[in-house]
Amino acid sequence: MLTFDHVYFYYKKEKPIIEDISFTIEKGEFVCIVGPNGCGKSTIAKLIDGLLMPKKGTIRIGNHHTKDPNDLMKIRQRVGFVFQYPEDQFITTSVLDEVIFGLENICVPREDMYNRALSSLKVVNMEDYLDAMPHELSGGQKQRVAVAAIIAMQPEIIIFDEATSMLDPEGRNQILAIMHQLHSEGMTIIHITHHMEEVLQADRILLVAQGKIHFDGKPAPFFQTIPVENFQLEQPFAVRLHRLSGQAVALTADWKGAIRSQWSTN
Numbered sequence: 001m002l003t004f005d006h007v008y009f010y011y012k013k014e015k016p017i018i019e020d021i022s023f024t025i026e027k028g029e030f031v032c033i034v035g036p037n038g039c040g041k042s043t044i045a046k047l048i049d050g051l052l053m054p055k056k057g058t059i060r061i062g063n064h065h066t067k068d069p070n071d072l073m074k075i076r077q078r079v080g081f082v083f084q085y086p087e088d089q090f091i092t093t094s095v096l097d098e099v100i101f102g103l104e105n106i107c108v109p110r111e112d113m114y115n116r117a118l119s120s121l122k123v124v125n126m127e128d129y130l131d132a133m134p135h136e137l138s139g140g141q142k143q144r145v146a147v148a149a150i151i152a153m154q155p156e157i158i159i160f161d162e163a164t165s166m167l168d169p170e171g172r173n174q175i176l177a178i179m180h181q182l183h184s185e186g187m188t189i190i191h192i193t194h195h196m197e198e199v200l201q202a203d204r205i206l207l208v209a210q211g212k213i214h215f216d217g218k219p220a221p222f223f224q225t226i227p228v229e230n231f232q233l234e235q236p237f238a239v240r241l242h243r244l245s246g247q248a249v250a251l252t253a254d255w256k257g258a259i260r261s262q263w264s265t266n
């Protein structure tokens with residue numbers, strides 16, 4: 001459904017960012033993209049949306065190519081973006097207008113706008129704030145309004161680029177719950193994050209580093225095989241606990257063995 005086919009990208013020729021990356025994300029997948037700072041995660045997100053063009057290779061959403069100017073508008077309607085700082089995107093003075101503004105841009109009939117905006121704000125639990133000033137909301141509320149504005153446009157794919165990174169645990173959990181709800185309804189979710197706790201529930205993890213995909217698969221083999229610390233990432237608490245309890249068992253076993261050998265020598 002979304003395909004990167006031998007994609008190369010650089011901003012400056014002498015510093016390649018993406019070098020021969022190929023992958024396909026199917027409709028309805030929940031994919032996390034992880035990797036160290038500056039490895040090119042946001043660049044990949046911008047390539048998906050056609051904000052950047054590959055230097056070599058192709059990117060397709062369904063049958064649409066990002067390089068085809070006639071397809072670009074259709075691609076932008078199919079892909080929604082949620083960023084780290086929602087306020088950078090706010091341009092109106094009320095929550096309702098913020099969601100409606102996006103609908104005006106894609107020429108939704110006026111009589112449908114209000115209902116579409118209201119039902120999107122209900123999904124993110126912000127229907128009681130229609131007249132509130134977007135800039136005066138809490139960080140978590142702002143991010144939920146940004147998500148509602150995207151949902152209202154009915155994209156097929158939503159890319160969350162570090163959308164949870166500035167939020168407190170409660171705000172983060174609310175956004176994650178919304179992501180999983182949208183996913184359960186069939187939306188394709190691409191979640192770019194540094195928080196390893198958040199990738200445990202993904203269908204799939206793409207680890208990007210040094211211009212390549214270093215891992216493409218499920219969370220369990222990811223944490224079993226990848227030394228995440230080498231990629232400036234941390235093991236999730238659950239995995240650390242599991243390892244520690246494994247070490248504790250091993251230590252206990254050693255201790256028992258040591259006592260046994262003590263007995264057998266005496």
Ligand SMILES: Nc1ncnc2c1ncn2[C@@H]1O[C@H](COP(=O)(O)OP(=O)(O)OP(=O)(O)O)[C@@H](O)[C@H]1O
Nearest residue numbers: 011012017035036037038039040041042043044162
């Ligand atoms: N507009 C630009 N012009 C030149 N270089 C850029 C530009 N945008 C990003 N870069 C560089 O490209 C590399 C990849 O950047 P990108 O933002 O994609 O990384 P990232 O994986 O999203 O990092 P982070 O985890 O910090 O968000 C970095 O070295 C960055 O400095």
Ligand SMILES: [Mg+2]
Nearest residue numbers: 041042043161
């Ligand atoms: Mg980034």
